[in-house]
Amino acid sequence: MTERIITAQTVSLDVDAGADPAAVITALSDALGAAGRTTDPADLARAALEREAKSATGLPGGIAIPHARTASVTAAGLAMARLSRKVDFGAPDGPADLVFLIAAPEGGAAEHMKLLSSLARALVRPEFVAALREAETAERVIELVTEATDPGASKKTTPDKAPDEALQKTPEKTPARAPEESPTPTVSAAAPEEATRPRLLAITACPTGIAHTYMAADALKYAAERAGVELAVETQGSSATTPFDPAQIDAADAIIFATDIGVKDRGRFHGKPVISSGVKRAINEPDAMIAEAVAAARNPNAARVVEGCGEVSGVDAPATAGGTGTGLAARTRQALMTGVSYMIPFVAAGGLLIALGFLLAGYEIANTTLDAGGSLDDAAYIALNNSLWDLPSGGLLQYLGAVSFAIGSGVMGLAVPVLAGYISFAIADRPGIAPGFVAGIVSLAVGASFIGALIGGLIAGAVCLWISRLPVPQWSRGLMPVVVIPLFGSIVVGGLLYMVLGKPLAWLTEQMNSGLESMSGGSAIVLGIVLGLMMCFDLGGPVNKTAYLFAIAGIADAATAGPAQLQIMAAVMCAGMVPPLALALATVLRPGLFTEPERENGKAAWLLGASFISEGAIPFAAVDPFRVIPSMMAGGALSGALIMAFGVELRAPHGGIFVFFAMNNWVLFLVALAAGTLLSAIVVIAAKQFGRTRELTRADVQALAV
Incomplete structure (x- = not known):
């Protein structure tokens, strides 16, 4: 029998745990520590609060599911508190009185991840939540949670029935059981009217892949059942992911992306109408998202997935209420931040190597031309022409300093192309990387440096995205991301920087440096x-x-x-x-x-x-x-x-x-x-x-x- 993830030690009923999420999470972490699920309750609480800071875990209906994955957790566990004083966890409809802290080990086993995911899915069902609120003892809570996370543990549970008779007090209001984890939809040949129903696919994914991923999946499934729409969901979370069969994708009328992170293998859905939002919207407004997807399936001008790109195209692609659509300014900022985030490791590594070179060989090493055809001092000559084992007496530190400076200078030289390349990547995905790097290299060549990289990266991404949206014959689509987009994107951005923008941007860079030098x-x-x-x-x-x-x-x-x-x-x-x-x-x-x-x-x-x-x-x-x-x-x-x-x-x-x-x-x-x-x-x-x-x-x- 599967080890239970919740015990009497980790269940507290009708308690006052404090006035804020930090107090509640701290108390639940201590409870898991007392139960032997974590060696460091403070570390677990800190990890859960860091996750809370990224995105609130409050859900509609007075529920909160703070969660964390950390090395201090020795075994997957669950702590639950039914609060006498509600605490605000950021849910749209108010504070929560049912709080579950989900703790997962850093290398959590797949079986435990499935148990935790099952709990998250059960919390979508109103009758399950009602039973938790009516439970009089910790043992009853454990029974409910065990049946929800491990149906095989109860003889009362069968694939065709609800997991607990007590949850069937009002069967006419009980929603249908969510489809199984397999994303393969069942199409009934005996019901001709079903063949005309829209066929939707959905991807759900949250940063940790523990709770919201699966709650969003089931919320969308229940909403699809209520709307009489076929829906299959691929959950890209901690549990094993079963990708859609290509035949399912071909038959789909529209796609729903409910994700807070990138969609894996997004290019599979090229050309399909798409609705996008964060994962929490799928939990809070699943019916609205299903309705929007159905409308998109019937709209020839709906936004569509572009192959190989992290963008969608279409005439009618505005941000939907509560979604994550962004305007031009926000998307530009996101692209710039992506480029900076990829550039920083190069700057840090290169800069520290240069500083180490200064420490070992002195600041004069910066004025040395590290080129076999240029003017070399002794340290540079040794670095370029001798081996470590062929040094004049006392030359080791100079040798190491010159080598460190040379490596650091080379790495720092990559910072500008990397900045431009990943700005372009953020806009046009992989086809934009090569033109972006070209923009950075040309910026260095014309003296435009970082300013040229910022402008060039944006231009490269925009050009590549525009090319990717051009209508092309089916036979040439495979060439677009590999040959056509990189080639023409590089020609356009490189030509613009060399012939038009290079000198103005270089002048701007020079004026900025001169202005800084004159400051005092x-x-x-x-x-x-x-x-x-x-x-x-x-x-x-x-x-x-x-x-x-x-x-x-x-x-x-x-x-x-x-x-x-x-x-x-x-x-x-x-x-x-x-x-x-x-x-x-x-x-x-x-x-x-x-x-x-x-x-x-x-x-x-x-x-x-x-x-x-x-x-x-x-x-x-x-x-x-x-x-x-x-x-x-x-x-x-x-x-x-x-x-x-x-x-x-x-x-x-x-x-x-x-x-x-x-x-x-x-x-x-x-x-x-x-x-x-x-x-x-x-x-x-x-x-x-x-x-x-x-x-x-x-x-x-x-x-x-x-």
């Missing part, structure tokens, strides 16, 4: 304040990344970067380190103002902040943005201003305290960092004095753990 005194301090505010505004989001991109654009060429560019890099890094360090300090100075998960996050934030990872402050900002973010911006602005006033220079684009060797004055860098950190900590402590959140008491925890 008050103007430099104002720039430091602005950069500090931007770095702390969204903690790793678009505004933060814009400031970071501005900084690394100035130091990308180590041989030409001047003092102003190096000071901007120092200001950006110092300000970006402030939020996690300030919040870590605040949890130490006034722990009572923070929940237990926040205090645990504070411990990790020390290292994250020291390493220049601003995202370490996100768990705090997600719970209390209106007090946390302004407090962090105050400290970031102070640090940025002090760095510019002190004239601190930094030659590495990442690393935090681990790249002190790449600074001209690390002591003053620490002074600026300490000042900003202390200011933000004081401000956030003062702000949290007002309307502070009630912390879960030990009595509450014990009540939930019993």
